[in-house]
Amino acid sequence: MKTPKQKKYGLATVLGLMIILTGWNAFSEKGGVVQTIKNATSTFDNGSVESVPPVPEDTVLAQVRYQGGTFRVETRKDKVKRFQCSQCHNNQPVAIANAVETAHGDITLNHGDKVKQLACFTCHDKDNRDVLITEKGTKVDMDHSYQLCGQCHFRQKKDWIGGAHGKRVSWWAGERVVKNCASCHDPHAPRFEKRWPKTYSRPFTE
Amino acid sequence: MGFLKNKSGRQQITDEHRPCQDSGRREFLKKAVKAAAIGGTAVVTGCQAPGLLGSKEEFALQFQEYFKAHYRLMTEKERDTTITRLERLAKLQKNVDVQISSKEAMPGVLFGYGFNVTRCEGYMECVSACVRENNLDRKSNMQYIRIFEMEPGQMTPDAGQGKFFNEVPVDGRFYMGAQCNHCDNAPCIKACPTKATYREPDGIVVVDYDWCIGCRYCMAACPYYGRRFNWNEPVVPVKEITKKQHYLGNRQRRRGQMEKCTFCVQRTREGRLPACAEACPTGARIFGNLLDPKSEIRFVLENKKVFRWKEELGTDPKFWYFID
Numbered sequence: 009m010k011t012p013k014q015k016k017y018g019l020a021t022v023l024g025l026m027i028i029l030t031g032w033n034a035f036s037e038k039g040g041v042v043q044t045i046k047n048a049t050s051t052f053d054n055g056s057v058e059s060v061p062p063v064p065e066d067t068v069l070a071q072v073r074y075q076g077g078t079f080r081v082e083t084r085k086d087k088v089k090r091f092q093c094s095q096c097h098n099n100q101p102v103a104i105a106n107a108v109e110t111a112h113g114d115i116t117l118n119h120g121d122k123v124k125q126l127a128c129f130t131c132h133d134k135d136n137r138d139v140l141i142t143e144k145g146t147k148v149d150m151d152h153s154y155q156l157c158g159q160c161h162f163r164q165k166k167d168w169i170g171g172a173h174g175k176r177v178s179w180w181a182g183e184r185v186v187k188n189c190a191s192c193h194d195p196h197a198p199r200f201e202k203r204w205p206k207t208y209s210r211p212f213t214e
Numbered sequence: 215m216g217f218l219k220n221k222s223g224r225q226q227i228t229d230e231h232r233p234c235q236d237s238g239r240r241e242f243l244k245k246a247v248k249a250a251a252i253g254g255t256a257v258v259t260g261c262q263a264p265g266l267l268g269s270k271e272e273f274a275l276q277f278q279e280y281f282k283a284h285y286r287l288m289t290e291k292e293r294d295t296t297i298t299r300l301e302r303l304a305k306l307q308k309n310v311d312v313q314i315s316s317k318e319a320m321p322g323v324l325f326g327y328g329f330n331v332t333r334c335e336g337y338m339e340c341v342s343a344c345v346r347e348n349n350l351d352r353k354s355n356m357q358y359i360r361i362f363e364m365e366p367g368q369m370t371p372d373a374g375q376g377k378f379f380n381e382v383p384v385d386g387r388f389y390m391g392a393q394c395n396h397c398d399n400a401p402c403i404k405a406c407p408t409k410a411t412y413r414e415p416d417g418i419v420v421v422d423y424d425w426c427i428g429c430r431y432c433m434a435a436c437p438y439y440g441r442r443f444n445w446n447e448p449v450v451p452v453k454e455i456t457k458k459q460h461y462l463g464n465r466q467r468r469r470g471q472m473e474k475c476t477f478c479v480q481r482t483r484e485g486r487l488p489a490c491a492e493a494c495p496t497g498a499r500i501f502g503n504l505l506d507p508k509s510e511i512r513f514v515l516e517n518k519k520v521f522r523w524k525e526e527l528g529t530d531p532k533f534w535y536f537i538d
Binding site for chain 2: 048163187205206207
């Protein structure tokens with residue numbers, strides 16, 4: 009049998025608990041968009057967006073994984089003029105006059121420090137011209153040149169895999185398709201050139 | 215229009231989608247409008263030479279457009295009707311076949327944007343693509359995006375040079391873009407007296423252009439200079455009009471209406487990147503779904519040094535700047 013005093017204390021405890029819980033609830037909902045992001049842990053099914061077309065044909069599955077999933081990169085071999093290279097470079101001297109000028113005259117090499125410029129065979133394999141070669145001697149397919157560039161530019165490679173460097177091709181939804189290193193950078197002169205802007209800005213305050 | 219409907223007191227527009235309860239009154243209004251349209255057309259054709267106010271049909275359509283509801287209060291059918299009217303009007307006035315979409319936000323999607331301050335080189339490709347995509351006024355040279363040339367140490371675009379005229383990038387300077395930040399707690403929404411501007415479920419802050427009265431309170435309220443006002447009737451060359459449009463996005467605006475970046479709602483709801491992110495030649499612009507832990511924007515937020523502009527104002531923007 010409860011006395012009225014016990015009842016009073018019981019009621020006060022329940023009320024106090026309610027106030028604390030309500031306060032806690034209100035507090036936990038604060039934090040705005042950052043909290044919303046932290047709470048979102050289930051992956052979004054990118055394939056559920058119906059309007060996304062199938063992946064472009066000139067892409068290939070990357071040999072690395074990003075955030076636990078696979079992704080595709082743009083191909084390179086079909087964009088290199090006169091691929092395969094072994095058509096001319098087949099372990100015999102090329103017996104055409106001015107062959108270097110005719111075939112590779114458009115290449116200006118400006119890669120690496122001015123003190124230590126890279127040479128052709130830093131990246132190209134001397135024995136098999138169809139592939140690239142790393143410092144360790146691993147042969148790298150031209151479609152997967154990020155394996156080669158990532159030797160020195162490892163920070164950029166890490167960012168590129170995650171999505172902070174480089175860019176996706178046209179669609180944020182659907183299967184992830186990203187630009188390859190050589191899609192944006194000329195591998196022989198990778199720095200972007202100085203040029204005039206495409207258009208001009210209006211002043212901040214008119 | 216908003217005030218007329220709100221005078222009953224209980225007819226307030228809430229922040230959520232709400233089924234309309236007074237279909238009887240709406241039906242009556244519709245009939246009245248139709249009757250008035252017919253009457254109005256008769257008056258016009260009776261008193262004035264044809265062509266002064268456009269054709270009979272054009273006038274009727276414009277008259278009906280004048281009495282439509284707020285986009286959020288429209289039923290599916292009403293949305294379809296107004297879109298049909300708008301498409302027909304575009305055909306009559308400019309002889310272009312536009313497709314206006316009314317695609318809803320996808321569930322489980324919250325759009326966010328990352329801007330790489332280190333990578334941006336000031337080429338302004340994004341600005342140009344934005345102008346083309348969103349049918350911005352060419353007469354007043356309207357632009358949603360602004361790019362600033364910044365000296366080392368400057369942290370906010372207010373301090374930067376917005377009128378640079380030189381080859382870019384300049385050594386020792388960096389470039390910073392400013393556009394609508396799509397705040398989760400947006401001051402512009404609070405300032406709007408007609409609730410013409412509001413936050414969509416996927417986080418985009420949009421304007422129902424036809425409910426905008428042009429008071430420019432939102433422009434004054436926005437701390438990011440993200441809003442643009444149509445001082446003149448927008449001029450877009452017919453050849454350059456982007457025909458794939460969205461009701462809340464790049465459809466035709468009129469003089470006296472406010473407009474802003476919508477994260478290219480007509481593209482992003484389809485799964486595409488915004489025009490600026492697609493056009494960027496340096497990959498400085500990252501766009502994606504904030505609720506997806508596997509998205510690029512989430513990688514940026516979790517692995518890079520990010521900051522938001524004027525975060526201390528509590529506007530809670532969904533636009534992050536980051537450095538490599």
